[in-house]
Structures are given as C-alpha cells and as structure tokens.
Amino acid sequence: MAEAGQGTALPRLLTTPAEVRAALAGRGRVGLVPTMGYLHEGHATLIAQARAECDVVVVSVFVNPMQFGPTEDLAKYPRDLERDLGVAGAAGADFVFHPAAGAMYPAGFSTRVEISGVSEPLDGAARPGHFTGVATVVLKLLNIVQPTRAYFGEKDWQQLAVVRRLVSDLDLNTEIVGVPTVRASADTPHAGLALSSRNTYLSPEQQRRATVLSRALRAVQTAYAGGERDTGRLRQAGLDVLGSEPELALDYLAVVGPDLRDVPRLTDDPLNRVLVAGRLFGVRLIDNMPLGVAPTVAAASAAAPSPSAPTPA
Amino acid sequence: MAEAGQGTALPRLLTTPAEVRAALAGRGRVGLVPTMGYLHEGHATLIAQARAECDVVVVSVFVNPMQFGPTEDLAKYPRDLERDLGVAGAAGADFVFHPAAGAMYPAGFSTRVEISGVSEPLDGAARPGHFTGVATVVLKLLNIVQPTRAYFGEKDWQQLAVVRRLVSDLDLNTEIVGVPTVRASADTPHAGLALSSRNTYLSPEQQRRATVLSRALRAVQTAYAGGERDTGRLRQAGLDVLGSEPELALDYLAVVGPDLRDVPRLTDDPLNRVLVAGRLFGVRLIDNMPLGVAPTVAAASAAAPSPSAPTPA
Numbered sequence: 001m002a003e004a005g006q007g008t009a010l011p012r013l014l015t016t017p018a019e020v021r022a023a024l025a026g027r028g029r030v031g032l033v034p035t036m037g038y039l040h041e042g043h044a045t046l047i048a049q050a051r052a053e054c055d056v057v058v059v060s061v062f063v064n065p066m067q068f069g070p071t072e073d074l075a076k077y078p079r080d081l082e083r084d085l086g087v088a089g090a091a092g093a094d095f096v097f098h099p100a101a102g103a104m105y106p107a108g109f110s111t112r113v114e115i116s117g118v119s120e121p122l123d124g125a126a127r128p129g130h131f132t133g134v135a136t137v138v139l140k141l142l143n144i145v146q147p148t149r150a151y152f153g154e155k156d157w158q159q160l161a162v163v164r165r166l167v168s169d170l171d172l173n174t175e176i177v178g179v180p181t182v183r184a185s186a187d188t189p190h191a192g193l194a195l196s197s198r199n200t201y202l203s204p205e206q207q208r209r210a211t212v213l214s215r216a217l218r219a220v221q222t223a224y225a226g227g228e229r230d231t232g233r234l235r236q237a238g239l240d241v242l243g244s245e246p247e248l249a250l251d252y253l254a255v256v257g258p259d260l261r262d263v264p265r266l267t268d269d270p271l272n273r274v275l276v277a278g279r280l281f282g283v284r285l286i287d288n289m290p291l292g293v294a295p296t297v298a299a300a301s302a303a304a305p306s307p308s309a310p311t312p313a
Numbered sequence: 314m315a316e317a318g319q320g321t322a323l324p325r326l327l328t329t330p331a332e333v334r335a336a337l338a339g340r341g342r343v344g345l346v347p348t349m350g351y352l353h354e355g356h357a358t359l360i361a362q363a364r365a366e367c368d369v370v371v372v373s374v375f376v377n378p379m380q381f382g383p384t385e386d387l388a389k390y391p392r393d394l395e396r397d398l399g400v401a402g403a404a405g406a407d408f409v410f411h412p413a414a415g416a417m418y419p420a421g422f423s424t425r426v427e428i429s430g431v432s433e434p435l436d437g438a439a440r441p442g443h444f445t446g447v448a449t450v451v452l453k454l455l456n457i458v459q460p461t462r463a464y465f466g467e468k469d470w471q472q473l474a475v476v477r478r479l480v481s482d483l484d485l486n487t488e489i490v491g492v493p494t495v496r497a498s499a500d501t502p503h504a505g506l507a508l509s510s511r512n513t514y515l516s517p518e519q520q521r522r523a524t525v526l527s528r529a530l531r532a533v534q535t536a537y538a539g540g541e542r543d544t545g546r547l548r549q550a551g552l553d554v555l556g557s558e559p560e561l562a563l564d565y566l567a568v569v570g571p572d573l574r575d576v577p578r579l580t581d582d583p584l585n586r587v588l589v590a591g592r593l594f595g596v597r598l599i600d601n602m603p604l605g606v607a608p609t610v611a612a613a614s615a616a617a618p619s620p621s622a623p624t625p626a
Contacts, residue, residue, distance in 0.1 A: 108430070108478075109482050110428055110429040110430040110431070110478060110482065111426065111427070111428050111429075111448075111478065111479060111482035111483060112426075112427045112428075112429075113424065113425075113426055113427075114424070114425045114426075114427055115423055115424050115425075116423040116424075116425075117421070117423040118423070135424075139483055140482075140483055140484045143483055143484045143485050143486070144484045146459075146486070165421075165423060165424065166424060169422050169423065169424035169453075170424060170449075170452055170453055170456055171453045171456045171457045172456050173456070173459070
C-alpha cells in the first residue's frame with residue numbers, strides 16, 4: 001500500500017485528480033439509473049443500456065421533494081413501487097434503491113448544491129430552485145452508489161447538462177451517459193410523444209393533442225436541416241405549429257447552442273438543440289430534439305396510455 | 314456480481330444508504346489530511362494520526378482561493394511546497410496532492426455548496442462566503458481522494474462542524490476525525506498560542522501578545538469549571554482578559570452549545586465550546602477551547618516562530 005515508507009522519505013507528489021485516482025484503488029463497474037419511479041419504456045431503455053455496459057445495475061426510485069416547487073405536483077406524482085420492481089427487473093436491474101424521504105433529508109439537513117450558468121435559463125427560470133434540488137439529490141445518489149456510469153434520459157436535456165456540470169465541477173468519478181428520448185411509436189395515436197411519467201395525467205385524446213410539442217420540435221429540425229441558422233426564424237417554425245393548440249400555455253420554445261443560452265445565430269455544433277416546455281390540460285410537459293442530426297422517430301414498443309420520462313424530473 | 318439474474322427476476326430492494334454500501338464493493342483504508350500547506354506541528358499531528366489509523370495517507374496542499382474574501386490574505390498566504398514535502402514525509406504521508414488552482418477551478422466552473430445553519434454565525438458572519446468555499450473544496454477533495462477517514466484540526470472548530478454537516482447531508486463515505494489543537498509549549502515565550510500558518514505574519518513579541526486569545530479562552534474554561542452556565546457571565550470572564558490587549562480588534566468571543574448558536578444558558582454537553590476571533594497586528598487569528606473538559610496544554614515540540622493551524626482555513 002504505502003509506496004513511500006514512514007519516517008523521512010519524501011512522499012510522491014500528485015498534481016491532478018487523475019493522478020490521485022490512478023494512485024489509489026479500483027473496483028467493479030456499477031451502473032446507476034436515477035429515476036422518480038413509475039417506470040416506462042424510456043427508463044427500461046436506460047436500464048438495459050446499463051445492464052449491457054456494467055457488472056451491477058442499480059435503479060434508484062425516489063420522488064425527490066427538493067426539486068418540486070410549492071405549487072407543483074409532488075403529492076400527486078404517480079407512484080407504484082411494486083410495478084417498478086417488475087419493470088426494473090425485466091430490464092436487467094440488480095438492485096432498486098428506494099429510500100424514504102426522511103432517510104434522504106433527515107432533521108437538520110442544511111446543504112444545497114447551487115449550479116450557476118447552465119441551470120439558470122429555461123426550466124431554471126420557469127421552476128425556481130428545481131435544479132438545486134436535482135443537483136443535490138443526484139449528488140447524494142452518486143455518493144451513495146458511487147457508480148462507474150450513471151444513465152440519464154435526454155428528454156431532460158437541461159438536467160443532463162446540469163448533472164454533467166456537477167460531476168465535472170465536483171470531481172466525481174462517474175461517467176454520465178445521456179440516452180436518447182424514447183417516444184410513442186408510429187403505430188399509436190400519439191406517435192412521437194416523448195414518454196413521461198406525467199403522461200399518465202392525460203387522457204388518450206389529450207396525449208394525442210400533446211404531440212403538438214414533438215411536431216413543433218420536428219418543424220424546427222426541418223428548418224435547421226434546410227440550412228436555416230437564424231434562431232428567430234428557427235423558433236418561428238416551431239411557434240407556427242404550437243399556435244395550432246389553443247390549450248397550450250407555453251413556458252418557452254428555445255433554440256440554443258451547447259451552453260443553453262439564446263444566441264441570434266447558431267454555428268454548426270452537434271449540441272445545438274431545440275427545447276420546449278408548457279402546460280397542456282394542466283400538466284407541465286417538456287421535450288427537446290437535437291439540431292443538425294437527421295430527424296428520426298425512436299420507436300418504443302410502448303402501448304397506448306403508458307407513461308414516460310427518464311430520470312428525476 | 315449480479316445477485317438477481319437478468320430477465321424477469323425481481324431486484325433486491327434497498328432502502329438506506331448503508332444497505333447500498335453494504336451491497337456494493339469495498340477497498341483499503343485511505344486517510345486524507347486536507348491542508349493549505351506551510352505545514353507545522355499541528356498538521357504533523359494530524360498526519361501522524363492518519364498514519365497510525367490508515368493504510369495510505371494523502372496530504373492535500375492547496376491554498377483554496379474560493380474560501381478567501383476579496384480583502385483577505387490569499388496572495389500573501391505563506392507557501393513552501395518543498396518544506397511541506399519534508400514535513401509531510403517525516404510525519405508519515407505517502408502522497409501529497411498539490412493541484413494547481415486552474416485544475417481545481419477550470420474555466421466554466423460554476424458549482425457552490427451552500428450549508429445553512431452551522432455555517433452562518435461566527436466566522437460565517439465575519440467572512441461572507443468563506444464556508445461556501447470551504448465546503449466546496451473539501452467536497453472536491455473528498456471526491457478525488459475518497460478517503461476512509463479525513464482529519465481536521467479542532468482549531469477550526471466551526472469548519473469542522475461545517476464539514477461534518479457536509480459529509481452527513483451528502484452521504485459521503487468518509488469518517489471525519491477532529492484532532493485537538495496543538496499549542497506552543499509551556500517553555501516558549503508564546504506558550505499556549507494555537508499553532509497556525511498565519512502566526513508567521515507575527516514577530517516573536519507579537520506572538521507573545523497573541524497569547525491573550527488562549528488566555529481569555531482559558532478564563533472562560535475556568536469559570537465554566539467553577540459551575541458558571543450563564544453565557545453572558547462566561548463571556549465576560551474572557552472579555553476581561555481580552556481587554557488587556559489594546560491592539561486587538563475583536564470579531565467575536567462566543568460561548569456556544571453544540572449547534573454553535575448563542576444561548577442564554579448552557580446545559581452540560583461535551584460539545585459546549587468557547588470561540589474567539591479577531592485581528593491583532595493586522596493578522597486575523599482564531600482559537601477555541603472545549604468547556605466541561607479539564608483545561609490542558611497540548612504541548613507541541615514547536616520551537617519559537619514556527620507557524621501553525623491544521624487544515625484549510
């Protein structure tokens with residue numbers, strides 16, 4: 001163990017986190033899939049990828065109170081642990097970690113992880129404190145499980161960016177893996193709708209109308225593929241579609257570069273993205289798509305009013 | 314590895330961080346001693362204890378810019394890496410981790426760990442942002458080294474409380490060990506002065522006069538030992554001593570219970586403490602002592618104007 005002996009020998013000097021890690025121990029490959037439960041095909045895809053890449057797969061199921069605002073849907077957020085155990089097991093999970101809220105936030109808890117920059121626009125502006133809650137609970141989960149890789153759905157694109165920043169800034173020894181959003185398949189009436197646990201709040205007809213979000217994103221993708229780089233005009237292509245749904249209370253439709261900030265023009269970058277969020281029939285829905293990538297429909301085997309949305313959000 | 318097979322087997326349900334840890338891997342005992350360098354006998358004591366208790370001992374040397382205020386002594390804080398390597402090696406360290414500031418805080422860094430409650434009074438009030446900087450860098454160091462135990466000097470009593478809160482709230486798998494303050498020995502002119510790297514700013518005569526802090530703390534200890542529990546009267550016993558030093562600009566003299574908050578009366582508790590901070594000859598000094606514990610002088614072998622103060626503060 002001790003490379004330098006005791007006494008007066010000089011210790012070996014290390015100057016980077018990577019050196020420290022190399023100098024210290026190692027262990028097996030653990031995959032973590034953090035979720036808020038009510039698992040759907042999107043989560044199953046994350047779990048299956050973890051299963052394929054890791055020796056041990058842990059799924060956390062925790063509806064994190066800290067990331068909900070006082071007027072949000074914490075109390076009614078759908079929960080079904082028994083079903084989640086089945087879905088997680090079928091997808092290849094070895095463990096489900098399901099802590100009580102009091103175990104995660106015992107009396108006297110007083111720590112917050114604040115991330116500036118990437119957490120500020122979009123959902124950060126629409127949901128004050130949300131990403132502080134996300135960053136804090138994700139950090140706790142990463143510390144508890146110490147996974148080699150942690151898997152997050154791209155549906156929560158800004159969350160993914162916040163988590164990547166968290167892991168980088170705090171020197172966590174975990175690789176963050178983003179997994180493309182799973183959508184309702186082409187043979188369903190709500191084809192293209194991003195799977196989300198919150199979809200269970202919607203009737204089948206409401207889910208069909210909620211496809212306005214993915215259709216708007218696709219319109220922006222198409223304009224981008226046609227060479228448009230002016231974010232105002234790209235955005236307008238999406239707004240034209242969203243305007244067809246009178247029940248939509250739009251939070252934002254944003255066309256952004258890698259840092260999630262509005263810019264007047266995009267330069268080519270694989271991280272260019274279009275994001276949308278709004279309230280439809282009283283339910284807050286979000287979605288996003290890459291730009292500069294050929295439009296595709298990631299087809300889920302998901303049958304009709306099944307829910308959907310990877311990770312804690 | 315995988316206890317539950319793939320396919321449809323139910324995963325094993327875990328409900329506490331401890332269960333997760335037990336279910337997942339294990340490794341050797343790593344001891345970490347976080348410091349800002351310019352090592353003295355106080356640090357050597359921490360390192361020696363780590364050496365006795367762990368298989369591998371890492372000393373970090375990093376003058377953390379994030380915990381210094383804009384008008385504080387970041388630029389002139391004493392540094393001598395070569396000497397630190399010698400002191401660390403002699404005390405039993407295997408590794409010294411000495412990162413560049415740019416490696417700890419690269420461009421784009423945007424994360425802060427905020428701890429409410431215990432970080433708010435005393436030095437938290439006197440040095441806005443200080444404990445946010447401490448908590449953030451300590452978290453980074455703990456994540457990088459992933460030590461079994463991390464050793465902190467009791468001289469920075471509030472820092473120790475903040476770090477304990479950090480580790481508890483964020484589920485870090487590290488045991489925090491507090492080590493009693495080392496003081497200049499009875500055969501020196503500045504007997505009782507808590508060792509601190511900042512003592513190097515003081516002349517021998519100024520160090521002698523700086524013993525007013527430890528003498529004031531001792532007066533409070535004595536009053537407490539005599540049965541006094543009224544914090545106003547305990548505090549006055551210390552103020553009577555401090556009043557003898559006209560050069561002292563006092564920040565605070567506080568008699569507190571376990572949560573570091575002022576109360577009118579103490580109840581018996583081994584964590585009752587008296588703390589002092591102030592500026593003397595332009596140098597900010599802090600010190601503290603336990604109450605309800607027999608007054609002792611922890612004698613260092615420290616010769617005269619050697620510096621002194623465990624850990625990053």
